[in-house]
Each structure stands twice: as C-alpha cells, then as structure tokens.
Amino acid sequence: MIKAKQKPIAEIKTLIAPYRNILILGCGTCVTISFAGGEKEVGMLASSLRIAAAMDKNAQLFTEATVQRQCEWEFIDAIADQIQKADAVISLACGIGVQALAERYPDKVILPGVNTTFLGMAIEHGVMVERCRACGDCILGLTGGVCPIARCAKNLLNGPCGGSQRGKCEVNPETDCAWQLIYDRLGKLGQLDRLSSLMTYKDWSKDYDGGPRKIVREDLKL
Amino acid sequence: MTSEKRDLAPPTVEPLPPCAATCPAHTDVRGYVQAIARGDFEEAYRIAREPNPIPYICGKVCAHPCEDQCRRKDVDEPIAICALKRFATEKHDPRLGHAPRLTQAEPREEKVAIVGSGPGGLTAAHDLARMGYKVTVFEAYPRLGGTMQVGIPLYRLPRETIDLEIAPLKELGIEFVTNVRIADVDGLLSDGYRSVFIAVGSHVGAKLRLPNAELPDVWLNTEFLRRVALGEKIDLSHRNVLVLGGGNVAIDVARTAVRLGAAQVSMSFLESDETMPAHPWEIEEAKEEGILMYPSRTFKECVLDEGKLAGVKCIKVDFRGFKPDGALDIDEFVDTEHILAADLIIFSIGQGPDLSFLPKDGSIAQTKRRAIQVDPVTLATTKPGVFAGGDAVTRVGFIIDAVAAGHRAARSIDAYLRGVDPRTVQPDESEKLGAIQEKTISHIRKLEREPLPKTDAATRRATFDEVEHGYTETQAVRAALRCLTCGAGATVDTDKCIACLTCVRVCPFEVPGLERGTANVPVEQCQACGLCATECPAKAITMKLYSDDDMIQDIKRAIKRAKSDSEPAIVGFACRYCAYSGEEPKVVQARFPKNVKVIDVLCSGKVDSLYLLKAFEYGADAVFVAGCIVGECHNDKGNVHAGQRVAYVKKILDELGLNGARLEMFNTAPGECTSVVEDVIRLAAKVKELGSSPVPYPSRAGRSN
Ligand SMILES: Cc1cc2nc3c(=O)[nH]c(=O)nc-3n(C[C@H](O)[C@H](O)[C@H](O)COP(=O)(O)OP(=O)(O)OC[C@H]3O[C@@H](n4cnc5c(N)ncnc54)[C@H](O)[C@@H]3O)c2cc1C
Ligand code: SF4
Numbered sequence A: 001m002i003k004a005k006q007k008p009i010a011e012i013k014t015l016i017a018p019y020r021n022i023l024i025l026g027c028g029t030c031v032t033i034s035f036a037g038g039e040k041e042v043g044m045l046a047s048s049l050r051i052a053a054a055m056d057k058n059a060q061l062f063t064e065a066t067v068q069r070q071c072e073w074e075f076i077d078a079i080a081d082q083i084q085k086a087d088a089v090i091s092l093a094c095g096i097g098v099q100a101l102a103e104r105y106p107d108k109v110i111l112p113g114v115n116t117t118f119l120g121m122a123i124e125h126g127v128m129v130e131r132c133r134a135c136g137d138c139i140l141g142l143t144g145g146v147c148p149i150a151r152c153a154k155n156l157l158n159g160p161c162g163g164s165q166r167g168k169c170e171v172n173p174e175t176d177c178a179w180q181l182i183y184d185r186l187g188k189l190g191q192l193d194r195l196s197s198l199m200t201y202k203d204w205s206k207d208y209d210g211g212p213r214k215i216v217r218e219d220l221k222l
Numbered sequence B: 001m002t003s004e005k006r007d008l009a010p011p012t013v014e015p016l017p018p019c020a021a022t023c024p025a026h027t028d029v030r031g032y033v034q035a036i037a038r039g040d041f042e043e044a045y046r047i048a049r050e051p052n053p054i055p056y057i058c059g060k061v062c063a064h065p066c067e068d069q070c071r072r073k074d075v076d077e078p079i080a081i082c083a084l085k086r087f088a089t090e091k092h093d094p095r096l097g098h099a100p101r102l103t104q105a106e107p108r109e110e111k112v113a114i115v116g117s118g119p120g121g122l123t124a125a126h127d128l129a130r131m132g133y134k135v136t137v138f139e140a141y142p143r144l145g146g147t148m149q150v151g152i153p154l155y156r157l158p159r160e161t162i163d164l165e166i167a168p169l170k171e172l173g174i175e176f177v178t179n180v181r182i183a184d185v186d187g188l189l190s191d192g193y194r195s196v197f198i199a200v201g202s203h204v205g206a207k208l209r210l211p212n213a214e215l216p217d218v219w220l221n222t223e224f225l226r227r228v229a230l231g232e233k234i235d236l237s238h239r240n241v242l243v244l245g246g247g248n249v250a251i252d253v254a255r256t257a258v259r260l261g262a263a264q265v266s267m268s269f270l271e272s273d274e275t276m277p278a279h280p281w282e283i284e285e286a287k288e289e290g291i292l293m294y295p296s297r298t299f300k301e302c303v304l305d306e307g308k309l310a311g312v313k314c315i316k317v318d319f320r321g322f323k324p325d326g327a328l329d330i331d332e333f334v335d336t337e338h339i340l341a342a343d344l345i346i347f348s349i350g351q352g353p354d355l356s357f358l359p360k361d362g363s364i365a366q367t368k369r370r371a372i373q374v375d376p377v378t379l380a381t382t383k384p385g386v387f388a389g390g391d392a393v394t395r396v397g398f399i400i401d402a403v404a405a406g407h408r409a410a411r412s413i414d415a416y417l418r419g420v421d422p423r424t425v426q427p428d429e430s431e432k433l434g435a436i437q438e439k440t441i442s443h444i445r446k447l448e449r450e451p452l453p454k455t456d457a458a459t460r461r462a463t464f465d466e467v468e469h470g471y472t473e474t475q476a477v478r479a480a481l482r483c484l485t486c487g488a489g490a491t492v493d494t495d496k497c498i499a500c501l502t503c504v505r506v507c508p509f510e511v512p513g514l515e516r517g518t519a520n521v522p523v524e525q526c527q528a529c530g531l532c533a534t535e536c537p538a539k540a541i542t543m544k545l546y547s548d549d550d551m552i553q554d555i556k557r558a559i560k561r562a563k564s565d566s567e568p569a570i571v572g573f574a575c576r577y578c579a580y581s582g583e584e585p586k587v588v589q590a591r592f593p594k595n596v597k598v599i600d601v602l603c604s605g606k607v608d609s610l611y612l613l614k615a616f617e618y619g620a621d622a623v624f625v626a627g628c629i630v631g632e633c634h635n636d637k638g639n640v641h642a643g644q645r646v647a648y649v650k651k652i653l654d655e656l657g658l659n660g661a662r663l664e665m666f667n668t669a670p671g672e673c674t675s676v677v678e679d680v681i682r683l684a685a686k687v688k689e690l691g692s693s694p695v696p697y698p699s700r701a702g703r704s705n
C-alpha cells in the first residue's frame, strides 16, 4: 500500500498561516493504515493545530472529517458542503487525494498534510518499509521475488556492487543489500544459474521517464 | 466516514455476563462491582439496590449462585460478589434513602393482600406499593422477615440488618399485620383484597419414620431454629447433640447448638464428605467450630439406654443420589452397623410448606410434592387473582429466588388488576455469555481472592455475634478490580473498520480476528482492556463502559478543578490497578499537591494519545500518566503502550514549542505508592518553574469544542 508520513507541524503551520477556517480532511484507506492520515490522526493534528493557534493567539478554526478514499470523485463529492465552507483544506491523503481534491474543487486551497513516501508494507507493527517503485515493467520473476529497483539504492540490474558488506548496503548499513537477498533466494530456489547471464537494459520509458502513465481498459469504459 | 460499506446486521440481543444471568433477580453485578473498582460506591449501592429491596440482607447471607458461575473461576477464583454487595451497603449513606432514584406511582384504589413476610412477600409488597397499590402483609409470627427472621441464625444475620430493610418498606405505606396466621384465602378476597400473593415459605421440618423418633429429645430443625431466633433461652450445656442431615440448614442447626453450649455437636448424613450438600464455606466454618462429621450413613433407629435417648443406629452406605422415581440410589455395606452416641437428636433432612390453610375445596391446587401449583411464568395459582411464589412453591430455595418470585408476582398482579394478560408482562429469559477460550485465559493475570475478615472459631463458639465482617475500602476495591468486566468490552464499527489489523496485533489477550473482511471482537472473549480502541487508526472501536467523549468531559472537569488554585493546573491519569499500588486512592491522592487533579482509569493503556493532547488543548499546564512498572501490567503491556504514547506526544509538544517536559509517565512498583507521590510532587515543582502553559485558559477551544 501507499505509505505516508505526517509533515512536521511547523511546515503545516506555515502552509495554513494565511487561512482562518481550515478543514482537516483524512483518508480512510492507505494513510489510515500507515498511521498518517486516518480519523485518529486527523484528531491528533486538529488538536495540535488548535494548541498552536491558541499559543499564537490567532483565530484559526479547525474542523475535522475523514472520507473512505480521497482518490474517488464520489467520496470527495459527498463532503462538498464542508469543503465549500472552509478557506483551505489540509488533506492527510497521499498526493493522489490532494490532487483529486484540487481538481474537483478548483477554487479551493488544498494543502498536503503528509509526505507520500513509498509503496510498501509493515514488516512489523509500527515499522513500514518500501517494496515497490511502480516501475511499470516488473522484473520480480527474474530476481527471485526481491525488487532491485525499489530495494537497491543504485537500482542495479546486475548486482551486487562492490559496496555490499556482509549482506548490508553501503549506502545505509541498516538496509539489507537487495542483491544479497536475490542471491540467497535464487540459491534456495536452485536458480543460481540465472545470475550467470546478464540482464539486458530495462525499458525505463514505462517508468516516470515516459511521462505520466495512464492505463485504459476500453472494455470497462462507460 | 461517508461510505456505506455493507448492510447492517440485525441488532443482536446482548448476552448477560454469567453473574447477572445466574442471579435470579438478574442483578447487574458487573455494574456494581465495576463501580466499586472505580471508587463510585454510591453508584454501586444504587445498582445493587435497584432489583433488590433487601440488599443489606443479601450482602450478608445471599447464597450467591452467581459466584459459582462467575467466569473468573476459570482463571483462578470467582469474584467475591456477595461480599462486595455487603461493602456497597455498608458504604451507602442512609440519608440518601434506601432506594435512590426509584419512584412511587400515584396511589391506586385496589387493595392487595400478601401472605407471609419473607423475601418473596416483602419484594412483592415493595413493588406493588411503588406501583401505587394498597398493600397489606399478613405474618403469622410476631416479627417480620420470614425465614430470614425465624430461620437464619443471628451469627450470620443480625436482626438489626433486617430492621434496616423493613423500615423503608413501612415508609412506602405498606401495612404490616403480625401475629395473624391467614386461614381463609377466600375470606381475603371477599374482604376487598382484589388479589392475593401467597408466600408462606417452607417451615415444616421432616423426620424419618424411625423407631423412637417421637421421643421428646428428638427435635426438628425448623422448630429449633425458630425457638432460638424468637428469643427462647435454650441451654444445651452437657448435651451431646447429633444433627441428622448435611445441608445448609443442618449446618445452621449444628452451629446454633454449639453456641447454646452443647458439650459435643456432630452431624451425620447420607452423602460422602465430598458430596455433602452444604456450601463448602459453611462446612469449613462448622468444622472450625469443632463440629464432627459422620458422612455416608443411613439411620435405622433412635436407640435408648435405660429409657433415655442414647444415640442413633447407623449403617455405612454408598449413596449415589436419587433415582428418577425419587427413590434413593444407595448400597448399604454389610457388617457396618454401629451407634452414634447422642442425648439430643435434631432432624434436618428437609422441610416443606404448611398448606393446611388452603381452601378445602381444592380450588388452589397443590402439586404431587405438596407445594402450591402455579403457572411458572405468571405464578398464577388455579384460583383467579391468587398468585404464589417462593419456598411455598419450590419447597427449597434461596432468598434471592424468593425476591425474583416477588418481582414476578408483582408484575403479574399489576397486569391482572389492569385487565392485561400477565403472560405478556414477564421479561424474556436472557442469554448467558459463553466461556473464555483457553488462550485468552492464559494471558489473564492471576489475582488472589480477598478473604472476608472473620472472628476466630474459639471466640465465635460462645456467642451469636456475627462471624463475618465487611471488607475495608482497600480490600473491596482490590476485590472488585479482579472482575473481568465480562461482556462490556470493545465493539467494532464494521462500517469504519478497514481491516488494518492493528487490533489483532495489539490485543494482549488474542481476542480480535477478521470476519468477512473486517475486525471482529467476540464479546465473550474481550477483556475490556481498551488497547485496541486507543490504537485503532480508523477510530472504529468503542468501549461499552466509557467513550472518548466521557473522557474529554472528565479532562475538562479536572482542569477546571485544578485551575481553581492560582498554581499551574496538573492533570493526571492514574491506573487504579497499580498507580496507587494497593493503597486507598483517596489517601494517596490526598498527598498530592492541591493543583493536581487525577482521572482514574482501569489500566494506563486506556489513555489515548488524543486525551493527552486534548488536556493541553483545554489548558492543562502539565499532564502525567501513572501506571505500573513494565511486566506488572494487569493487561500485560497497557503501561508499555502508555509510555510510548507519552513519548510520542512529548515530541509533538516540543514541536509545538509547548515543552515536552510538561508531560510525564510514572511507573509505580508494587507496594511503593510513595514513589508516585514523589514523582507528582517533583513534576509540580518543575511546572512551577516552567510557569503556566502558553495556551490561554479558558481556551477558545475549550469553550467551543
Ligand atoms: C435455616 C435456614 C437458613 C437459610 N439460610 C439461607 C441463606 O443463608 N441464604 C439464602 O439465600 N437462603 C437461605 N435459606 C433459604 C431462604 O431463607 C428461603 O428460601 C426464603 O426465605 C424463602 O422465602 P419465602 O418468602 O418464600 O418464605 P419465608 O421466608 O419462609 O417466609 C414465609 C413467611 O410466611 C409466614 N407464614 C406462613 N404461613 C402463613 C399464614 N398462613 N399466614 C401468615 N403468614 C404465614 C411464615 O411465618 C414466614 O414468616 C435458609 C433457609 C433456612 C430454613
Ligand atoms: S468476572 Fe465480573 S462480570 Fe464476569 S462473571 Fe465475574 S463478576 Fe460477572
């Protein structure tokens, strides 16, 4: 899922400084699961900002709401009233939700309250890690189910590099070397011979390099 | 959320915790036990009083069938439910009235007669009087209370306790007529009583038909106890007393004989030591008082020596109970005939009602077992307008059974007098909460049951003074904190749940699971620790006994009280399990500075990070959370979560420029309540240096949100 992290309060305060009536809008899916933008976090941020406003003796007013997914027109249409009443909206959704709101409510100031960080999972409660870069051309079938694009700092297709140290990455010694993981996995699968042939170049045009991507399913269109 | 994810399931009827389900009067045991745990003793009394017009009596001598079913028994031992009721009555301020918040309807014209002033009659009279009826209670004996007055010995139930219950009934306008044995039920109906409730109890003791059983030194249980209870001076010194029977009444007889000075008191009965029918605690106390037990015997003859009673001829037996036809399932052992010596024998093998007063025409029918025949739902007898309940119907029972019968009869009589079908006014039988699963039990902390203080056996042999004494406040709170809060835990709003699995992961008791794509907390397993509710990022979980809104109101109130001083206001959340480490919370709190106000919680894990922030939002100058040290949490790791939340919110406060030092977590080791006092005093001193919070009070937020 999409993982996100709340922005520092100081940054949010700066973003909202010009506005008086502010709606803090949570999203009930990915950011809730990553403890960044669900109903609970909306309450926490609202309380923090009320404290900040009281300390600064400004007259900002905060209201709170959470929708199931900010990245769907129907869900964000359902709270049009609350959005219209606000001078600005802090969206605690990922960047998709923020943009959906901005597109749907062209005359409203929509501000991001979180930094959308990566696609990943919680490997234990409270610890979230990156697993996928949405490169558009998945190679996990060649790499034993470990992604070198998302998990190798250098996106090497034919790793490891010389900086792989006792299974850790030289860029961050807390990170496992993705290529060590690939090597170990392929060994377990009896497919080490794969490593003897070079992987050819990757078609990066399917990644961001080809510009914003789009998927169209003609069969589904209404 | 604005979504409607799935159809709402039809509302399910909530099963009652086994304590309440088992109590014939369905007393909200959990409610009053929890109120004691919270320190709200008047609320505990109110809850215990509501379904029971004689709570003082029941707090002392209720047979408490609830405790046998209390789910704590599967963990260690049941909650001391009865003793806690006693505590609630002893704490109750009588100036608040016997029945706080119960009302009395406008007077009505109809007169109702109640025959018998035992718990059944008193309860029906109470309810009917509150409904506005003119009620008269007729009692054959000079004193009111039925078997409680003429059966139960004084060392278990002082008569002042009965008086405490009767006086308020008189204030309700009930007319009591003593020394009148009703002999003509039809006469009552023709005297203008529109309905009659017969609750005459079961007062005729039974003897076995043995040779010589009619001798003057062969007595009956009920008569003996009644003579003693009504004040007759009976001297048993130098006598060797043998009680035949092994039930609770037999124990009362034997222990009464001890107190009348008998040289030796013994009991003999069919059952074995293990299957003896009396309550185990009664047997234990009897043995402590020197009563000898001769189990597994049948009796053949009262034997004489030189014309005087010398004992009972017995044979040893293997008694396995009763056959379906009522006959004994028993084997006698050959060559085991022997004599148990005694010069006074008291039969205590059961008792039955005296129904000789019923109309001779059989219009009030009796059962084959010589009890009054009634419709079990309405308690209506075969005569219109006449209802019956209690021991007169069941032959044996407990006080609380008779109380329940009294309520049932009152509902029926009211319906009957209003021309409504009495069947339609009786509540449905409630379902009982299921058992706790093994894996959950394995995570529940074992806590010793608090024994009731008792007079030592040597002292009590010589007196009819009460044997058992009430809990102190500290003991009662400790005893109440053992309650598992059955059935009042977490509820998941499936419309809000997004199956993030947080609850599944954080629950210390392995309770939540996923069902049809959302979290599910099985009501019979949840231990109500509240961790899942505080951690759920979707706010999909609510707790039955408190809500975020309640907490926020508590926080606002605490700040207001703390602010009344010119000092900075400090609000604390203190776990009642451990922050005070067994001391009385009031006593510990009294040692806190005046500007500290405490919100008690059952486990620091219930303190949501939002509550901490809100406290500052509403103007607290400092906040603390007090729990126990790691490894000692009642809920395994609620204190660890609390500590993590405190650390997290401290960071937010720092970011806000409010200074994280204004928030602290204290961990008290068992038995060291001074440490929390020192911690709080230190925090107060620090906050004094830091000065008031830069959030103005009363804050705009505090007023508007
Ligand atoms: C020795 C003993 C100890 C007990 N101890 C306990 C205990 O510790 N805990 C517990 O829960 N239960 C105990 N029980 C059982 C409990 O007392 C009874 O189940 C309960 O009292 C039954 O209540 P009741 O209202 O049906 O009748 P009772 O309490 O028996 O009251 C019936 C009343 O009706 C009166 N009466 C009878 N006939 C007439 C008439 N014709 N006219 C007017 N008045 C009449 C009687 O005098 C009596 O006062 C004990 C019973 C006995 C015998
Ligand atoms: S633990 Fe508490 S709620 Fe549960 S059965 Fe016992 S007294 Fe009742």
Ligand code: SF4
Pocket: B492, B496, B497, B498, B499, B500, B501, B502, B503, B504, B518, B519, B532, B535, B536, B537, B538, B539, B540, B541
């Ligand atoms: S923590 Fe809340 S959202 Fe997550 S699974 Fe449990 S109930 Fe659902």
Ligand code: SF4
Pocket: B489, B490, B503, B506, B507, B508, B509, B510, B511, B512, B521, B525, B526, B527, B528, B529, B530, B531, B532, B533
């Ligand atoms: S309240 Fe506690 S015991 Fe009940 S489900 Fe939630 S975490 Fe588990």
